[in-house]
Amino acid sequence: MALDFSAVLSGNYGxxxxxxxxxxxxxxxxxxxxxxxxxxxxxxxxxxxxxxLTFFVAAWVSYHRxxxxxxxxxxxYFALPTLLPESLQMWINDRNAEFIFSMIALGLCxxxxxxxxxxxxxxxxxxxxxxxxRALGMSYLRAMWSVILPQxxxxxxxxxxxxxxxxxxxxxxxxxxxxxELTYVTRDIENQTFRTFESYAVATVGYLACSLFLMAVxxxxxxxxQRAYAR
Numbered sequence: 001m002a003l004d005f006s007a008v009l010s011g012n013y014g015x016x017x018x019x020x021x022x023x024x025x026x027x028x029x030x031x032x033x034x035x036x037x038x039x040x041x042x043x044x045x046x047x048x049x050x051x052x053l054t055f056f057v058a059a060w061v062s063y064h065r066x067x068x069x070x071x072x073x074x075x076x077y078f079a080l081p082t083l084l085p086e087s088l089q090m091w092i093n094d095r096n097a098e099f100i101f102s103m104i105a106l107g108l109c110x111x112x113x114x115x116x117x118x119x120x121x122x123x124x125x126x127x128x129x130x131x132x133x134r135a136l137g138m139s140y141l142r143a144m145w146s147v148i149l150p151q152x153x154x155x156x157x158x159x160x161x162x163x164x165x166x167x168x169x170x171x172x173x174x175x176x177x178x179x180x181e182l183t184y185v186t187r188d189i190e191n192q193t194f195r196t197f198e199s200y201a202v203a204t205v206g207y208l209a210c211s212l213f214l215m216a217v218x219x220x221x222x223x224x225x226q227r228a229y230a231r
Contacts, residue, residue: 003197003198004195004198005198005201005202007193007195007198008189008193008195008198008199008202009202013189013192013193016185016188016189017182017185017186017189017202017203017206019180019185020180020181020182020183020184020185020186021182021206023099023179023180023181023182024168024171024172024181024182024210025210026099027099027102027103027106027171027174027179027181028167028168028171030103030107031102031103031106031107031110031167031171032107032110032164032167033107034103034104034107034108034111035106035107035108035109035110035111035113035114035167036111036114038107038108038111038114038115039110039111039112039114039115039117039118040115040118040149042057042060042061042111042112042115043115043118043119043122043149043152044141044144045057046058046115046119047119047122047144048140057115060111060112061112061115061116063112064108064109064111064112064113065112065113065116069105069106069109069170069173070173070176072105072108072109073101073102073105073106073173073174073176073177074176074177075105076101076102076104076105077097077098077101077102077105077177078177080101081097081101098174098177098178098179099174099179101177102171102173102174102177102179106167106170106171106173106174109170110163110166110167110170113163113166114160114163117156117159117160117163118149118152118153118156118160119152120155120156120159121151121152121153121154121155121156121157121159122148122149122151122152122155122156124152124155125148125151125152125155129147129148129151132147133146133147133148154225157218157221157222157225158218158222160218161214161215161218161219161222164214164218165211165214165215168207168210168211168214169207169211172207175187182203182206182207183203186199186200186202186203187199
């Protein structure tokens with residue numbers, strides 16, 4: 001059988017691929033934002049050196065880094081909703097439960113990686129930075145937000161970019177719970193057209209292009225951070 005990419009790119013199939021990529025990007029952006037917010041909270045909690053908070057963050061990181069992401073997705077979609085009131089289950093189901101739970105699961109999982117990346121970046125900051133901020137009358141939270149965290153994020157930027165690319169690729173796991181992202185629609189198109197190579201080749205190019213774009217943006221921002229720091 002001769003290769004024919006038009007068979008999977010034309011008509012409804014092309015529209016399905018575009019819609020699948022849109023869902024993939026929406027899922028990745030939503031999970032990234034939630035992961036970064038949670039990661040910053042986890043870092044601040046851990047830096048307080050409070051025993052209970054430190055234990056909580058360590059347990060959070062250990063769970064999300066050692067349990068397969070696919071298991072976490074299934075836990076959120078199949079198991080945890082059974083603990084909710086029936087009315088709340090129906091409300092969530094009416095609002096695309098598959099997408100909501102996959103975004104939550106991916107965001108929580110990635111927050112563990114982001115928090116460790118940022119914590120590693122903070123270790124490279126001299127202790128005098130914190131002492132100087134407090135000496136200027138800043139509170140702990142103000143010093144962390146205005147002085148320490150920006151430097152820690154800059155130091156952790158390469159690792160954060162790598163894990164951002166990993167998060168983008170892990171959105172493909174959401175197909176396991178029925179999210180119509182790029183991998184899901186690719187399999188659907190392959191089942192309908194029997195154009196296996198063409199279908200997965202298009203998906204491969206889509207994932208590769210987005211991943212390379214993320215890495216390029218990360219490299220540009222890293223150079224800007226370095227120039228700003230050099231000043």
